[in-house]
Amino acid sequence: xxxxxxxxxxxxxxxxxxxxxxxxxxxxxxxxxxxxxxxxxxxxxxxxxxxxxxxxxxxxxxxxxxxxxxxxxxxxxxxxxxxxxxxxxxxxxxxxxxxxxxxxxxxxxxxxxxxxxxxxxxxxxxxxxxxxxxxxxxxxxxxxxxxxxxxxxxxxxxxxxxxxxxxxxxxxxxxxxxxxxxxxxxxxxxxxxxxxxxxxxxxxxxxxxxxxxxxxxxxxxxxxxxxxxxxxxxxxxxxxxxxxxxxxxxxxxxxxxxxxxxxxxxxxxxxxxxxxxxxxxxxxxxxxxxxxxxxxxxxxxxxxxxxxxxxxxxxxxxxxxxxxxxxxxxxxxxxxxxxxxxxxxxxxxxxxxxxx
Amino acid sequence: xxxxxxxxxxxxxxxxxxxxxxxxxxxxxxxxxxxxxxxxxxxxxxxxxxxxxxxxxxxxxxxxxxxxxxxxxxxxxxxxxxxxxxxxxxxxxxxxxxxxxxxxxxxxxxxxxxxxxxxxxxxxxxxxxxxxxxxxxxxxxxxxxxxxxxxxxxxxxxxxxxxxxxxxxxxxxxxxxxxxxxxxxxxxxxxxxxxxxxxxxxxxxxxxxxxxxxxxxxxxxxxxxxxxxxxxxxxxxxxxxxxxxxxxxxxxxxxxxxxxxxxxxxxxxxxxxxxxxxxxxxxxxxxxxx
Numbered sequence: 001x002x003x004x005x006x007x008x009x010x011x012x013x014x015x016x017x018x019x020x021x022x023x024x025x026x027x028x029x030x031x032x033x034x035x036x037x038x039x040x041x042x043x044x045x046x047x048x049x050x051x052x053x054x055x056x057x058x059x060x061x062x063x064x065x066x067x068x069x070x071x072x073x074x075x076x077x078x079x080x081x082x083x084x085x086x087x088x089x090x091x092x093x094x095x096x097x098x099x100x101x102x103x104x105x106x107x108x109x110x111x112x113x114x115x116x117x118x119x120x121x122x123x124x125x126x127x128x129x130x131x132x133x134x135x136x137x138x139x140x141x142x143x144x145x146x147x148x149x150x151x152x153x154x155x156x157x158x159x160x161x162x163x164x165x166x167x168x169x170x171x172x173x174x175x176x177x178x179x180x181x182x183x184x185x186x187x188x189x190x191x192x193x194x195x196x197x198x199x200x201x202x203x204x205x206x207x208x209x210x211x212x213x214x215x216x217x218x219x220x221x222x223x224x225x226x227x228x229x230x231x232x233x234x235x236x237x238x239x240x241x242x243x244x245x246x247x248x249x250x251x252x253x254x255x256x257x258x259x260x261x262x263x264x265x266x267x268x269x270x271x272x273x274x275x276x277x278x279x280x281x282x283x284x285x286x287x288x289x290x291x292x293x294x295x296x297x298x299x300x301x302x303x304x305x306x307x308x309x310x311x312x313x314x315x316x317x318x319x320x321x322x323x324x325x326x327x328x329x330x331x332x333x334x335x336x337x338x339x340x341x342x343x344x345x346x347x348x349x350x351x352x353x354x355x356x
Numbered sequence: 357x358x359x360x361x362x363x364x365x366x367x368x369x370x371x372x373x374x375x376x377x378x379x380x381x382x383x384x385x386x387x388x389x390x391x392x393x394x395x396x397x398x399x400x401x402x403x404x405x406x407x408x409x410x411x412x413x414x415x416x417x418x419x420x421x422x423x424x425x426x427x428x429x430x431x432x433x434x435x436x437x438x439x440x441x442x443x444x445x446x447x448x449x450x451x452x453x454x455x456x457x458x459x460x461x462x463x464x465x466x467x468x469x470x471x472x473x474x475x476x477x478x479x480x481x482x483x484x485x486x487x488x489x490x491x492x493x494x495x496x497x498x499x500x501x502x503x504x505x506x507x508x509x510x511x512x513x514x515x516x517x518x519x520x521x522x523x524x525x526x527x528x529x530x531x532x533x534x535x536x537x538x539x540x541x542x543x544x545x546x547x548x549x550x551x552x553x554x555x556x557x558x559x560x561x562x563x564x565x566x567x568x569x570x571x572x573x574x575x576x577x578x579x580x581x582x583x584x585x586x587x588x589x590x591x592x593x594x595x596x597x598x599x600x601x602x603x604x605x606x607x608x609x610x611x612x613x614x615x616x617x618x619x620x621x622x623x624x625x626x627x628x629x630x631x632x633x634x635x636x637x638x639x640x641x642x643x644x645x646x
Binding site for chain 2: 121123255308321
């Protein structure tokens, strides 16, 4: 189909005018989206975009570098608590507090990357899992972070209240635009990282770390860098998540959340930024909207309620969300290991080569 | 006091250890990191609870039915979820077991609700003995020691002297060679899952007697057992038991000194050990060849 003939074709942001047109059209659509959606859904859109940022970051680690992380909820928590702490107690303006918290998360990612250098498979899984649980527990013990009771996010003031410039974003819609801009920056940055020397080193490590080392890729640098970048994305996403939710406690960031992050990346398609975006969108929608009130869902809602009454319990119906997510995870690996991105590729191929 | 701490640490360590054996049997045979282990045990324990509470069956009957259920559950998960996946990656297998975990947790929550229940176990904490002055041992501890001991001996005999056990060992060493020698590798996998689910269900009952029963109750013991298995090197059964005992002792002593940090000490220990010995304490570190 489309073969790349020179290096610049590989690195350019839009590979053709068609892609440029559709990207611009999609951007216009995103910027006007709050006009056509009811207010509750703007909140959902905010959550989706936060998870898009996170999934794109996690995808750099899991999909491109081939490392497993079951502790991303820990970085997410560092971002959320870090931003809230810096803004409430140290009165640092939002524009600096958010990246600063993300850098703290990235530093922890670097620390976690050090033992990860020698670990793989189940050993890496338990190390990252332990990291996530430790962060959750440490935060839960710290009184300055509200302990187990949780804390309220400070008002989202994107000016600098200390020097008198104050611009508080109160509504979901204004927050939507802020998160949208950050999300676009982060996604484009991720795409560009993957087109550089660093990104190619990540892919080389995933395909064979020994071969990569022979080719001159410094494993220590690039593996820890992958953890740090991924943690940075998680930190940014976490900081924004705190403002979207308004209130959070340490148990929000539990092991199940780490699994759900991994599900987003796997369902969307490993090693593809578009896939990560699609996966995050689908899973967040399912989790926060469709499966939250499953008894009111179209078609299957009544059926499930009647099953619950007959054999199971109606109170427990809220657990259906976890059943559905589990089935999606298993189904994706069994039927479509490339995830939604694989489906997208197949559709594209079908149309481009039609009628053959 | 120290004797008391040692006994309790060894008892909980043995419990982690033999739950970790369940995990290691699957990992050794089919190289699957089974995150659903804890939830398989949880569902089996709930079945036992259901039989005990709603049908007022005696404990031994409930125990036997639960064991049969556990074996069927393990075989079903292997057959329905893992076998259809075509050349999956390590991450793919991990995601399948995580999916099975969410599925089982959701099912248990749907059927029995999220509130905590008391699991009636014949060996309770209340009945205590004091064989040596200052060292109290209760029935639960004795039960764990007996169960762990029996399981170790039975597994040793099984892997050493039975045809099936030898077939499992052959499958671990080289799947293709085992296939050529006429071993039905798929059947060995199913059997490994059934056996591991059975061991997990026994451990689940012990853990349920220690704490309360709810859909999340196996999460923490599972992670501790996972840590114990990794500490022991994920390879040999005695290594895993020693890993469990070490973890139990460390946790109990640490928990006595700083009770608020007890839940995470296992993970700090495991990360530190992995920094020094990347394949656990009792395993040779194999360097991958290209």
